[in-house]
Amino acid sequence: MSQANPDQLINPQVRAQVAVLAKRFQQRDPFRHLVIDDFLDAGFAKRLLDGFPSFESGNARNEAGDLGQKSTVERVQQLGAPWLELDELVKSQSFLDFIGQLTGIESLLYDPWYFGGGTHENRNGQDLDPHVDFNRHPVEEWHRRLNLIVYLNHEWHDEWGGSLELHSDPRADDNRVSLVTPLFNRAVIFETTESSWHGFSRIDLPEQYRNLSRRSVALYFYSRDRPADELAATHSTIYVDRALPQHFIEGRTLDAADVQELRVLLKRRDQHNQRLYRDISQLTAQLEQAQRALSGGSIGRLQHLARRVYARLRR
Template structure:
């Protein structure tokens, strides 16, 4: 089932929603009941033509807005419109901030009066290299400029080939960090939608075991709404957590080992 398609009109991509009300209602019903926090996984989320266009126009490393080599996010690049210039990926990103996408996110999750982020703070195209990782965390939930509260994440995977032995599954964890509750392989045209909040822990903490020349690619879109009296503990900082088998000291030594491994060209 395809939920979002797209056609070009007058040189611009126009997004259309093709999913029927029955399918959307069924997904929304399951979303709120999902463990460890509201989430859903949808395969074949985009039309084949739109997915291929996103993949074919994935930006090159030279256009990266950010490049992370820290303890918690290692060998990760992010691409946002301001750094993409005239590259086709910039217009593709902006198309996903359109009203049809927002309306679909509201229908699927039950969150209302959502607003897309024109600056893609923390979002956009993401890419992680061989040996890279993203530790389990909760996201910042206060937009630094708009001062709106982040409600949901939409992640669309753009990996044409993926072997589960390579790792890289998106993991959803409960707040007690006892065990991973949901593991989602980043296969082509698979979408993951989930709530953001101080108890919504996620990441892919194990180093990627990719063949040389491949990266883990995705597009991340974040949606916001106005603050309410129920919103507390809001902020612009990411909250990192270690898995049970990790320790801070061990993580630091692992980071040093990975940097040395990268330096010798492996």
Template sequence: MAFKKLFTRFSRHNTGDVFVFDQSALSALAHTHKSAYAEAKPFPHVVINDFLPPCVANRALEEFPPPDAPLWLDWRKRDTVHQPKKLGIGSAKRLAQASPSLQHILFTLNSHTMLEFLEDLTDIHGLIPDPHFTGGGLHQILSGGKLAIHSDFNFDRRLKLYRRINVLIFLNKDWKEEYGGHLELWDPAMTHCIRRVLPTFNRCVIFNTNKDSCHGHPEPLNTPNDITRKSLALYYYSRDSNEGDNSIRSTDWRIRPGENG
């Protein structure tokens, strides 16, 4: 019964190749989580399981590019200190090498209906998607890889907009606790982790991004070599900055207690 209720967030026309969001159902979902989102610690966020229709999530996983696919940037030529063995596409130019179905899923997550859902949920209005998927789109972390705790860059110079919301959808079936890869949410003072989220299949995490939204997965993945941590990553912007903070910041890497800088 709960499964059917979650599935009604989407149109009856959904297949593994094409899907659209059901606006009224997503609006109800936003209303359900709105208060909890605003009150969540250490910063506004929500975790929603089974976010995509099963057929869509399964198709995304089936067509998710393997680590040796040409669309990935070479992690060895990037930041190997804070994000070793983390694969990304950099921008939409490389996304063109992904399957049409996978591209469609990402484009739908940038749609008007998704934006209205996010605005209702977060109470941040005037949201604008990033059609270039700068720094987002597809992420994949190899065994032994990690993503150090950080707060995100807050301004896209191409769009000339301020970054406000992150949406992550994990695509990891049969993920075991001992694999690690938890998304960790830390307090602004970096004294302790407030919440750890296991990156299980079709789990969606939505959160405000600002100078104090410290997050990452700082412990190296403890997976067999053929198992990776896969996710869709979407960022949403607005003309106005967060609470009048007009300063422009790059990614701010943080240090945990007892960790070397």
């Protein structure tokens, strides 16, 4: 397939507003981001939706290994012609340069593995706690710089939950939240830094809309280096458990919905703790394995001899 042409697959009206959009991106409210309606060519966006994979064909297991209400497909190249067009588009140098012009971030790199990205589908009951994303590519060790999400939902309302939340700091009492409704062909581009907190509240669809799901395509972009003031130690995704809703106040009588909400919050906190304990256990096991390997080699024998000599000198 020939290389996709951004002039054909991106709405030309968007390309004509590069200077205006670039200026808007630099506003930190709460961090650098853009919301662009009608981002893709309308026909192309429709083809992506028509070719969206079934929920069952994706990875529908959460971080605890349980079947959940979220399904993802990373290898979009295997989803058919429109998705191959998308892949050709996002890896083209002209597209990378275009996103660089919008954001002021040069030398952006395409991720052929789509780690953590690809198609995302969320069903009723799913939520996503506020978090900052992993900051290095797991294979290339590139710096993760940008998220680009295109939503594919013809109908959505903020009161249903599921709208993207951009947080100033979810751990702070004065946290500010900007909502982005995930409507069809709306793109969100935002920086990936140690303060780009984002997530969405639990999806609670009205009974007559329970057949709907929240669909999007997520694209992540990288660079080989980044500004010194944005550097941080390599880390995985960092979550902040949601605080109790403001309506939980002294004297309130809990109803069935309140109890269910508390159960969800507590279960999510337990899952995060279990994941942290599991990671610590794995790191401890790896450290012990490395120590045994050192002790069994010539360096380990020299260390043992040195400790014996030192002990004798102390007598």
